[in-house]
Amino acid sequence: MLTAAGVEYDVRGWGQEVRTDEYSVAVAKSFADAERTLGMAGSLAAASPFQHRTWLGTWFETAGRHPHVVPLVASIRDEARGQLAMVLPLIELRQNGRILIEFADLGVTDYNAPLLGPAAPHCVAGARKLWAALKRHLPKADAIRLTKMPGVIAGRPNPLALLSASQPSSLHGNVLKLxxxxxxxxxxxxxxxxxxxxxxxxxxxxxxxxxxxxxxxxxxxxxxxxxxxxxxxxxxxxxxxxxxxxxxxxxxxxxxxxxxxxxxxxxxxxxxxxxxxxxxxxxxxxxxxxxxxxxxxxxxxxxxxxxxxxxxxxxxxxxxxxxxGCFDFTIGDYEFKRRLGGERLKLFELTQARSWRGLPMAAEASLKGHLRRHPRLAKWSRQLFQRRAAGPRLMMAQS
The missing domain is CATH 3.40.630.30 (Gcn5-related N-acetyltransferase (GNAT))
Structure with missing residues (x-):
């Protein structure tokens, strides 16, 4: 049993994973190359219908044509095994004076995830090596921001959720199985x-x-x-x-x-x-x-x-x-989803700074994650900020 980012994975029977080899990374930076890469990824393990080639292909043909978006669809291979590890549908997004690397989403995709190949790592050490190889091949940016990631993909651990930088998200899915x-x-x-x-x-x-x-x-x-x-x-x-x-x-x-x-x-x-x-x-x-x-x-x-x-x-x-047999009411903390029998699907996020401009974003994400892991501290901080906000209002009311 392996535990990371608050999720347990049973990896027995998957074979011992000793990683001394290197991953090779190819990043498609044009729409034509991105579509070809995604077209070849149709047989890979997907976390949800949001990783289906119809969804991703349509996204890059429409929402992805925004002038501030550049495709960065990464395919990562385990060269020692000669097999594909994953395909990662990323983009470069220019937003508020910063350059971000994130999933192809723009707010329309409920779950973001890599498509897993047969060589996808299923232990922390392998996930770290893959992540390091990927970052070496990504263009310069102020931050990497990966959100709304399921911890499990087709019964296998999501390597990105195994990373120590990943933390539980404030968002969650709502899934009914029957x-x-x-x-x-x-x-x-x-x-x-x-x-x-x-x-x-x-x-x-x-x-x-x-x-x-x-x-x-x-x-x-x-x-x-x-x-x-x-x-x-x-x-x-x-x-x-x-x-x-x-x-x-x-x-x-x-x-x-x-x-x-x-x-x-x-x-x-x-x-x-x-x-x-x-x-x-x-x-x-x-x-x-x-x-x-x-x-x-x-x-x-x-x-x-x-x-x-x-x-x-x-x-x-x-x-x-x-x-x-599986009905996913997706993201949104609504009572009607619970009454329909939806059970929480835990999601993860990862934010890492790559320049000084990305430091505030990474620090904010880290603080929010820490507060989510410590509910009593979160409650205390909310009360503190409420008291501080109430002070000026009281002074204005008395003046």
Missing amino acids: ASYDEFKRDRGRTYRKELERSWRVFERLGGTEFRRVTDVESALGVLRRIEEQQERRIRGLGLPYILDTPDIANFYRELVIGGLGSGYTVMTVLLAGEEVVAALLGVRDSEVFSMVRISNAGEAWRSCSPGRLVITRTIEQLSAEGC
Whole structure:
């Protein structure tokens, strides 16, 4: 049993790993080379549908074309074994006067991870050697920032989570595993089942209502537009900035629908009342794993029938009948995900400074990680800052 970054891995039966060899690293820095590298990585072990070639290929064709982004797709080989260790979909990002190296994400990818080859290291020493080799071949930057990393990839340890610099993230996934939809309903309990049945009856009483799996691209793009409108209205109504309407990001979701719907990788489901989209769900599926990407509903007028819950549960019912046994509600600490049976998926992050400009970012990440590991200290620090903030307010009130 091996323990690193707070996660235990059973490595028995994997063979002894003695590493005296060197890793070779090739970094694709053009979009054409990046796409070729990712195309050859299709058979590697992936952590989630977010590492599928459709997701990554679409990302580099759309969101990745932002003028501040340069692709850095690294392929790392174990030369002694003559095998691929991993492919790492990275980018160089210019942000706020700093140059960062991070995953191809820009806020649209829920889980970031390398694609693992047969020679991926599964011990701390091997992970350190691979990491050192990778850093020697990366371009100059102010910091490396890797976020939202699962600790396990297809049953194997994520080498990046084994590094001592990795630490638990404040974010976590929400994963439901089940054998059948009947099991899902049974595990939710009698009260939840009654609520679900009542919600569906309320919805059906309105007339002209249905749940539908959208399979043609034109209709799916129309539903996507409604998701965009409904999400924007809700987020702006909360007084929060809405960033999913930027051209590169919006185009990413459109191309994800166009390129993935026919193969079954992209899944679009919807609740309809006549022609009105009451709720809609966009997700991606790789084999038996379905990951939720975007969900929306028509708002307060439909609240009595809980349309978001209905579209999720009907999607679970349909996909589980097709052999899907893992439903990932992805990142977001929401009560409805827990009520649906989602269990926490621990995620990790790593931030390392590579210049003086990156030092504040690395120091902040280290401090936050330390506070997460020591909840009592975190509580004390929050109270301290609250008292300090209250002092000036009290003085102003008294003056």
